Amino acid sequence: MSQKEKTGPPDPFGYGNKKIGPNGDVGWVEYILLSTNSEFNYQKFASILGVNPKDIRDAVNDYVLAMKKMACEILEMLAEGLKIHPKNVFSKLLMDEKSDSLFRLNHYPPCPDELQEYNGRNLIGFGEHTDPQIISLLRSNNTSGLQISLVDGHWISVPPDQNSFFINVGDSLQVMTNGRFKSVKHRVLANSVKSRLSMIYFGGPPLSEKIAPLASLLIKGDQDSLYKEFTWFEYKNSAYKSRLADNRLVLFEKVV
Numbered sequence: 001m002s003q004k005e006k007t008g009p010p011d012p013f014g015y016g017n018k019k020i021g022p023n024g025d026v027g028w029v030e031y032i033l034l035s036t037n038s039e040f041n042y043q044k045f046a047s048i049l050g051v052n053p054k055d056i057r058d059a060v061n062d063y064v065l066a067m068k069k070m071a072c073e074i075l076e077m078l079a080e081g082l083k084i085h086p087k088n089v090f091s092k093l094l095m096d097e098k099s100d101s102l103f104r105l106n107h108y109p110p111c112p113d114e115l116q117e118y119n120g121r122n123l124i125g126f127g128e129h130t131d132p133q134i135i136s137l138l139r140s141n142n143t144s145g146l147q148i149s150l151v152d153g154h155w156i157s158v159p160p161d162q163n164s165f166f167i168n169v170g171d172s173l174q175v176m177t178n179g180r181f182k183s184v185k186h187r188v189l190a191n192s193v194k195s196r197l198s199m200i201y202f203g204g205p206p207l208s209e210k211i212a213p214l215a216s217l218l219i220k221g222d223q224d225s226l227y228k229e230f231t232w233f234e235y236k237n238s239a240y241k242s243r244l245a246d247n248r249l250v251l252f253e254k255v256v
């Protein structure tokens with residue numbers, strides 16, 4: 001067992017190899033998942049963070065701070081676009097010191113041709129899913145693999161660009177905007193030649209935050225609300241009982 005694997009399995013934080021989440025999902029990926037919370041105990045993961053864990057922690061904190069700032073700017077533009085006042089309705093959830101946000105580093109090693117052939121089709125690096133939080137900001141190296149699903153079920157490849165960010169709406173933003181913004185299904189296919197590296201900031205609300213469509217976006221009071229109210233804690237608990245590809249929002253849809 002490698003030094004990295006000795007620290008595992010992730011709980012959900014820490015180092016993970018091939019196993020994604022607690023319910024049997026697998027992918028051609030190794031990763032580190034960390035909480036961005038200031039109370040998060042980095043010491044526990046010291047052995048996977050290289051020779052100087054403090055340097056890594058400081059670098060992650062700097063990166064996360066910059067991502068949070070950009071995420072807040074984007075969320076404020078989205079609120080303005082929907083004519084929501086005040087425009088910080090979404091961004092204040094990320095600014096909250098109890099914001100439940102994450103940082104993830106994914107490494108997709110090149111996948112041997114024999115394995116791709118054995119599998120008969122492209123091996124999955126990270127299976128299809130939507131992100132549960134409010135917003136995700138992803139940056140990768142110049143290796144392809146990321147795809148998004150269109151409503152008709154077709155998969156479209158996202159051109160890799162190390163100088164661009166790929167922004168994903170999360171399930172919680174879909175609920176708060178009563179479906180105006182959609183959390184798009186995405187996945188990663190393994191690449192047979194090059195390693196793909198990606199890092200993602202997942203901006204989430206505090207655990208106690210009530211998630212529901214914003215009243216100002218409802219035309220007929222509560223009647224056209226598509227979702228029941230839930231706390232982020234409840235949604236997260238439910239997400240961790242689900243498989244990656246499950247539609248996690250169905251349980252929270254209003255039945256008409």
Ligand SMILES: C=C1C[C@]23C[C@@]1(O)CC[C@H]2[C@@]12CC[C@H](O)[C@@](C)(C(=O)O1)[C@H]2[C@@H]3C(=O)O
Binds near residue numbers: 021129132133239240
């Ligand atoms: C299979 C799972 C992994 C995941 C938790 C879950 O039970 C369902 C949601 C998954 C996901 C997808 C987006 C993010 O990468 C992630 C960290 C998240 O918040 O939800 C992962 C979870 C994980 O890997 O722990």
Ligand SMILES: O=C(O)CCC(=O)C(=O)O
Binds near residue numbers: 200
């Ligand atoms: O690694 C990628 O490019 C995407 C990974 C992803 O969607 C996730 O970690 O939630």
Ligand SMILES: [Fe+2]
Binds near residue numbers: 129131186
């Ligand atoms: Fe994702």
